[in-house]
Amino acid sequence: DAKTTQPNSMESNEEEPVHLPCNHSTISGTDYIHWYRQLPSQGPEYVIHGLTSNVNNRMASLAIAEDRKSSTLILHRATLRDAAVYYCILREMNYGGSQGNLIFGKGTKLSVKP
Amino acid sequence: EAQVTQNPRYLITVTGKKLTVTCSQNMNHEYMSWYRQDPGLGLRQIYYSMNVEVTDKGDVPEGYKVSRKEKRNFPLILESPSPNQTSLYFCASSPSLGQAFYGYTFGSGTRLTVV
Numbered sequence: 001d002a003k004t005t006q007p008n009s010m011e012s013n014e015e016e017p018v019h020l021p022c023n024h025s026t027i028s029g030t031d032y033i034h035w036y037r038q039l040p041s042q043g044p045e046y047v048i049h050g051l052t053s054n055v056n057n058r059m060a061s062l063a064i065a066e067d068r069k070s071s072t073l074i075l076h077r078a079t080l081r082d083a084a085v086y087y088c089i090l091r092e093m094n095y096g097g098s099q100g101n102l103i104f105g106k107g108t109k110l111s112v113k114p
Numbered sequence: 115e116a117q118v119t120q121n122p123r124y125l126i127t128v129t130g131k132k133l134t135v136t137c138s139q140n141m142n143h144e145y146m147s148w149y150r151q152d153p154g155l156g157l158r159q160i161y162y163s164m165n166v167e168v169t170d171k172g173d174v175p176e177g178y179k180v181s182r183k184e185k186r187n188f189p190l191i192l193e194s195p196s197p198n199q200t201s202l203y204f205c206a207s208s209p210s211l212g213q214a215f216y217g218y219t220f221g222s223g224t225r226l227t228v229v
Contacts, residue, residue, distance in 0.1 A: 104156050
């Protein structure tokens with residue numbers, strides 16, 4: 001799987017937007033960009049994914065650079081409940097076998113201050 | 115409610131005593147997987163299953179066994195647990211491995227301590 005690079009940690013204030021960056025300079029044309037988060041003492045939780053176009057859902061937005069070498073997860077108004085480790089993961093499309101597995105890196109630990 | 119259910123949530127056992135951690139999903143997902151999470155090492159995949167009777171090793175399979183006799187269940191078996199298997203374990207499922215645009219659903223975790 002192509003590698004992703006994320007900052008180890010970030011801080012945000014409650015009710016402010018948060019932009020979590022991810023670099024994936026070796027991304028291939030068939031890699032989807034997935035984001036998961038893990039709240040304290042819980043299992044990882046799917047957040048959003050995209051291929052080329054920006055994506056929005058009820059949890060977050062995903063902005064993908066035109067060359068696809070980087071992406072940004074946007075939380076529009078951070079709450080205390082958004083404090084978690086956020087993982088940016090690349091997954092190959094339409095592959096069987098181990099290539100399609102979800103491989104976690106270290107992620108970004110987001111702290112949210114009241 | 116669509117979910118992945120793991121049992122037990124917490125388990126303390128002794129070295130060498132066989133144990134099974136159960137995982138069940140109610141979403142008719144084809145793909146299931148087990149991960150372990152350790153401080154400083156993150157989440158690592160132990161085994162996965164692409165469908166009934168089809169299982170394969172992940173990155174850290176040593177000391178573990180799995181079976182997939184029916185679609186909804188994917189138990190993790192430790193035949194002779196050792197202290198280095200003390201960890202937090204997560205089960206996950208997904209509609210299909212082959213399609214990268216599906217997300218995974220994770221269970222709440224099983225914290226295992228082997229003394």
